[in-house]
Amino acid sequence: xxxxxxxxxxxxxxxxxxxxxxxxxxxxxxxxxxxxxxxxxxxxxxxxxxxxxxxxxxxxxxxxxxxxxxxxxxxxxxxxxxxxxxxxxxxxxxxxxxxxxxxxxxxxxxxxxxxxxxxxxxxxxxxxxxxxxxxxxxxxxxxxxxxxxxxxxxxxxxxxxxxxxxxxxxxxxxxxxxxxxxxxxxxxxxxxxxxxxxxxxxxxxxxxxxxxxxxxxxxxxxxxxxxxxxxxxxxxxxxxxxxxxxxxxxxxxxxxxxxxxxxxxxxxxxxxxxxxxxxxxxxxxxxxxxxxxxxxxxxxxxxxxxxxxxxxxxxxxxxxxxxxxxxxxxxxxxxxxxxxxxxxxxxxxxxxxxxxxxxxxxxxxxxxxxxxxxxxxxxxxxxxxxxxxxxxxxxxxxxxxxxxxxxxxxxxxxxxxxxxxxxxxxxxxxxxxxxxxxxxxxxxxxxxxxxxxxxxxxxxxxxxxxxxxxxxxxxxxxxxxxxxxxxxxxxxxxxxx
Numbered sequence: 001x002x003x004x005x006x007x008x009x010x011x012x013x014x015x016x017x018x019x020x021x022x023x024x025x026x027x028x029x030x031x032x033x034x035x036x037x038x039x040x041x042x043x044x045x046x047x048x049x050x051x052x053x054x055x056x057x058x059x060x061x062x063x064x065x066x067x068x069x070x071x072x073x074x075x076x077x078x079x080x081x082x083x084x085x086x087x088x089x090x091x092x093x094x095x096x097x098x099x100x101x102x103x104x105x106x107x108x109x110x111x112x113x114x115x116x117x118x119x120x121x122x123x124x125x126x127x128x129x130x131x132x133x134x135x136x137x138x139x140x141x142x143x144x145x146x147x148x149x150x151x152x153x154x155x156x157x158x159x160x161x162x163x164x165x166x167x168x169x170x171x172x173x174x175x176x177x178x179x180x181x182x183x184x185x186x187x188x189x190x191x192x193x194x195x196x197x198x199x200x201x202x203x204x205x206x207x208x209x210x211x212x213x214x215x216x217x218x219x220x221x222x223x224x225x226x227x228x229x230x231x232x233x234x235x236x237x238x239x240x241x242x243x244x245x246x247x248x249x250x251x252x253x254x255x256x257x258x259x260x261x262x263x264x265x266x267x268x269x270x271x272x273x274x275x276x277x278x279x280x281x282x283x284x285x286x287x288x289x290x291x292x293x294x295x296x297x298x299x300x301x302x303x304x305x306x307x308x309x310x311x312x313x314x315x316x317x318x319x320x321x322x323x324x325x326x327x328x329x330x331x332x333x334x335x336x337x338x339x340x341x342x343x344x345x346x347x348x349x350x351x352x353x354x355x356x357x358x359x360x361x362x363x364x365x366x367x368x369x370x371x372x373x374x375x376x377x378x379x380x381x382x383x384x385x386x387x388x389x390x391x392x393x394x395x396x397x398x399x400x401x402x403x404x405x406x407x408x409x410x411x412x413x414x415x416x417x418x419x420x421x422x423x424x425x426x427x428x429x430x431x432x433x434x435x436x437x438x439x440x441x442x443x444x445x446x447x448x449x450x451x452x453x454x455x456x457x458x459x460x461x462x463x464x465x466x467x468x469x470x471x472x473x474x475x476x477x478x479x480x481x482x483x484x485x486x487x488x489x490x491x492x493x494x495x496x497x
Contacts, residue, residue, distance in 0.1 A: 001020055001021065001071070002020065002021035002073050002454055003018055003019070003020060003021075003026065003065070003067055003071050003072045003073060004018070004019045004020075004021075004072065004073055004074055004075075004076065004445040004448055004449050004454065005017075005018055005019075005058065005061065005062070005072045005074075005075045005076070005234070005445075006018075006019060006075075006076045006077075006078065006441035006442070006444040006445040006448075007054055007057075007058060007075060007076070007077045007078070007167060007444070008078050008079075008242070008438075008440055008441040008444065009050060009054050009077070009078070009079040009080060009163050009164075009167060010079075010080055010242065010263070010264070011080045011083075011100065011101070011102070011263070011264045011265075012032055012033075012035065012264060013030050013031060013032045013033065013053070014030070014031055014033065014050065014053040014054040014056075014057050015028065015029065015030040015031075015057055015441065016028070016029050016030075016054070016057040016058040016060065016061040017061060017438055017441040017442075017445070018061050018062065018064075018065040018067070018072075019441075019442065019445045021449075021454055022464060023436060023442055023445070023446070023461075023464045024436070025436065025438060026065045026067075027061045027062075027064035027065035027066075028061060028064070028438075029056075029057040029058075029060030029061040029064060030057060031053040031056055031057050032053075033045065033046070033049045033050060033053045034046060034049060036097060041103070041104040041105065041346065042103050042104070042105050043099075043100040043102045043103045044097035044098060044099060044100060044103070045083065045097060045098040045100055046097055046098070047085045047087070047094040047097070047098045047166055048094065050098065050163065050166070050167075051166070051167065051170045054167060055170075055229065058230060059230065062230065062231075068231055068232065069225075069227075069230040069231040069232035069234055070231070070232040072230075072232075072234050073235075073448075073449070073452050073454055074221075074234065074235045074236070074237040074238065074448035074449065074451065074452040074454070075171075075225065075234050075235065075236045075237065075238075075448060076236075076237065076238030076239070076240075076245075076441075076443075076444030076445045076446070076447050076448035076449075077164050077167055077168065077236065077238065077239045077240075077444055078164075078239070078240055078241070078242050078245035078440050078441060078443060078444035079162065079163040079164040079167070079183070079239075079241060079242060080100070080101060080163055080242060081101060081162060081182075081183060081186040081241035081242060081243065082101035082133060082134050082135050082138075082162065082186045082187075083098050083099065083100045083101050083135075083162060083163050084098060084099045084135045084138035084139055084142070084160065084162065085098045085160070085161050085162070085163065085165070085166045086139065086142045086143075086146075086149070086158055086159070086160050086211070087158070087159055087161075087166070087169070088152070088157060088158060088159075089156075089157055089158065089159050089174075089177075090157060092169070092170075092174050095142065095146050095149060095152075095158065096142045096145075096146050098163070098166075099138040099141065099142065101133055102265075102304065102346055103132065103138065104132050104346060104347070104355070105132065105137075105138075105141055106132035106136075106137025106138055106140070106141055107132040107137075107355055109132075109137045109140060109141075110130050110131055110132050110137055113130050113204075114130050118130065118204065121200075121201075122188060122201065123278060124278075125190075125191045125192070125193070125198045125200075125201065126185070126187075126188050126189070126190060126191065126192060126198070126201070127185070127192050127276070127278065127284055127285030127286055127287075127297075128186075128188050128284050128285075128286070129284060129353060130188070131188075131353065131355075132355075133302070133349070134186055134187060134188035135160075135162060135186060135187040135188060135189070136187055136188035136189050136201070136205050136207065137188075137205070139160055139187075139205070139207050139211070140205050140206060140207060143206070143207070153208045153210065153211055154208055154210075156208075156210040158210075158211055159177050159211060159213070160207075160211040160212060160213070161177070161179060161213055162179060162183045162186065162187070162241070164179055164180065164183050164239045164240075164241070165177065165178065165179045165183070165213045168222055168223065168236055168239070171223075171225045171226070171229065171236060172222075172223040172224065172225065172226065172236070173226040175223060176222055176223035176236075177213045177214065178213045178214040178215070178216055178222050178223075179213040179214075179215055179216075179239065180215065180216055180217065180218040180220070180239040180240055180241075180289070180290075181195055181215055181216075181217060181218060181287045181289075181290050181295075182218055182239075182240045182241045182244035182245075182286070182287050182288065182289050182290070183239065183240070183241045184197075184213075184215045184287070185241075185286050185287035186241055186286070188201070189201050189202055189205065189207065189212075190215070190287075192276065192285070192286070192287045192295070192297070193276050193295075195215065195287075195293075195295060196215075197209060197212055197215070216239075217290045217291065217292050217293055218238060218239060218240040218244070218245075218248075218289040218290050218291065218447050219237070219238055219289075219290070219291040219292065219447040219448070219450040219451040220237065220238075220239075220451055221235050221236070221237045221451055221452070222236045222237065222239060223235075223236055224236070235448075235451075235452060236448075237447070237448040237449075237451035237452050238444050238445070238446070238447030238448030238449070238450070238451060239444070239447070240289040240443060240444060240447060241289075242261070242263075242267075242440045243261060243267040243269055243300065243440075244269065244286070244287070244288055244289040244298065244443075245289055245439075245440050245441075245443035245444050245447070246259060246261045246267075246269075246410055246411075246439045246440040246443055247259050247269045247271060247288060247289065247298060247443070248288075248289040248443035248446060248447060249410070249436075249438075249439030249440060249441070249442035249443030249444075249445075249446060250408045250410060250434065250439050250443075250465065251458075251461055251462045251464075251465035252269070252270075252271050252408065253271065253458045253461075253462065254271060254273065255271055255272050255273035255401065256270070256271070256396065256401055256402060256404070256405075257270070257271050257408070258270035258271070258389070258392060258404045258406075258407055258408065259407070259408040259409065259410065259439070260385050260388075260389070260407055260408075260409050260410075260411075260423075261409075261410050261411040261439075261440065262306055262307060262381060262385075262409065262410070262411035262412060262413035262414045262419070263306060263307055263411040263412055263413070264306060264307050264308045264311075265302060265303050265304050265305065265306045265307075265308065265349070266302070266303035266306035266307075266381060266384060266385050266388075266411075267300065267301075267302050267303070268300065268301045268302075268303075268385060268388045268389060268392065268407075269286075269288075269298040269299070269300045270298060270299045270300075270392050270396065270404060271288055271296070271297075271298050272285075272297045272298055272299055272399070273296070273297065274294060274295055274296055274297065275297065276295075276297055277297065277299070277395075277399055279299055279391070279395050280394070280395060280398060281351055281391035281392075281394045281395050282301070282350050282351025282352065282353060282391055283299045283300060283301045283350050283351060283388070283391055283392060283395060284299070284300050284301075284302075284350065285297060285298075285299060285300075286298055286299075286300045289443060289447060291447065291450055291458070299392055299395055299396075300350070301349070301350035301351060301387075301388035301391060301392065302349040302350050303349055303350075303381070303384040303385060303388065304344075304345075304346050304347065304348065304349045305343040305344070305345050305346065305359075306381050306384070306385075306411075306413065307323075307381070307411070307412055307413045308343070308345070309341070309343040309377045309378075309380055309381065310323045310326050310377065310378070310413070311323065312343070312345070312377075313326060313373075313374055313377055317370070317373070319370045319373065319374055320374070326374055326377070326378060326416075327378075327416050327417070327418050327419075329370070329371050329374040329375075330371065330374045330375035330377075330378050330418055331375075331418055332371045333369070333371045333372055333375055335375065336363075336372050336375040336376040336379055337363075337365070337367065337368055337369075337372040337375075338363040338365070339361065339362070339363045339364060339368055339372045339373060339375075339376040340361070340362050340363050340376055340379075340380075340383075340486065340487060340490040341359075341360075341361050341373065341376035341377050341379070341380045342357070342359060342360045342361075342362075342380065342490050342491055342493070342494040343359050343377065343380050344357035344358050344359050344360070344494045345358075345359050348491065348494070348495075350388060350391070351387055351388065351391040352387075352491060352495075354494075354495050356495070357491075357494045357495050358494060359494065360490065360493055360494040361373060361376070362490050362493060363376075363490075378416065378418065378419050378422070379419075379422055381413060381419060382419055382422045382423045382426055383426065383483075383484070383487040385423060386423065386426040386427055386484060386487075387484070387487070387488075389404060389407060389427055390427075390484075392404060404429065405429060406429055406430045406431070406432050407423070407427060407429060407430070407431050407432065408432050408433075408434065409423075409431055409432065409433050409437075410433075410434065410437045410438070410439040410440065411437070411440075414433055414437055415437065417471075420433065420469075420471045421471050421474070423471070424471040424472060424473045424474075425473050425474060425475035425480055426475075426480050426483065426484065427473065427480075428473045428475075428477055428480060429473065430470050430471065430472050430473070431470070431471040432467055432469075432470050432471075433467070433468050433469045433470075433471070434465060434466060434467060434468055435466040435467070435468040436466075437468075446461050
């Protein structure tokens, strides 16, 4: 048997999944780790805790599969994107906690960049909007606030990486400092037209290029693990940011195919082929996972609070004891009773890009119950995702293509049938759930398998993708459009004056 090991390092947990040569799950292990909130709007992780949790799950998954590391053909890494780690090259120790993608402390610098007129320069090179979401201002904050960091960086003593780079460094015993194009594209420092670091932007942000990892295609033999870690040296042969990895795992290899991942946030990507195209509807352009040196692009929209709204129902409102209870609570009422929940806990992402918006619950009456709020919370995930897909379809049509014909879905919340049916009803197109919903990890395994000869090409991977359930829309389009109009009104109410 051929085995591939995917390391799936997420925002709230680290997971490892063993796949066989047909893309089937053999074993899986998961561990949560601490979320650190130093002050409102700040989110951090301990990089060493990320590493130890990821290593532990890799060992656990191999043990559960009953195989040794010597039987694993290759490792693929997929990761939470934008999250920023800076470490000392000599000691291998981080100089600060990782600053997480959700963190907003870089916003004052972003506002300064926008005020100085740099937004279009950034967009034309990186495909991104100027926002604290991306890595650049997080790097700059660490350099500015850790004593001696600027001097150490100038001397070449520091290394920056998104989480994939950090894991690769640790796996290879500090021998390899590299990333792939899909992760580099999320830094706000990478020219995705030419797949090189943008030296003008580095200069603008005062980030020395000595900090930066080498950049390779997503399917590439980056290095080998230290044999002492897992029991044998294994090639690390695939790396991609989680959302591009999920797009790849969903077999969305060609222009017009789209997927939505329902995780802590929601992330919708549509492959746009090998043409760099900017959005006219509030989306960003990003590098897709690239099997070789040929550029590939995607339009993306990010919902900052997706499944995290269910965590808030559990931990903040204490409406449920476990996330698995939310569907039953929401289904205990026929609808949300006019309640609309805009979960703008950390502002609103695409297509709104409203940093100052804050969470609101509107439409409450004396008859409103916690069940109505739970249903409105679930529906908020569908509403935000629908706004993304409508923007995506407008961009596709403007670029001479067709509207998105179906939406492939994955991530933890896609198992919620109520939410998936609501999503199809809002969109008016089928929502398709595959048999393997762990498509983020699957994409990393596919990329690693391509680089090591397990798979011959994209056609073989497309044939492995299988449908588990197709949700067809049942709501009249006029009603769906009216509901979207009500949602847009609620979003305006959540915006700061």
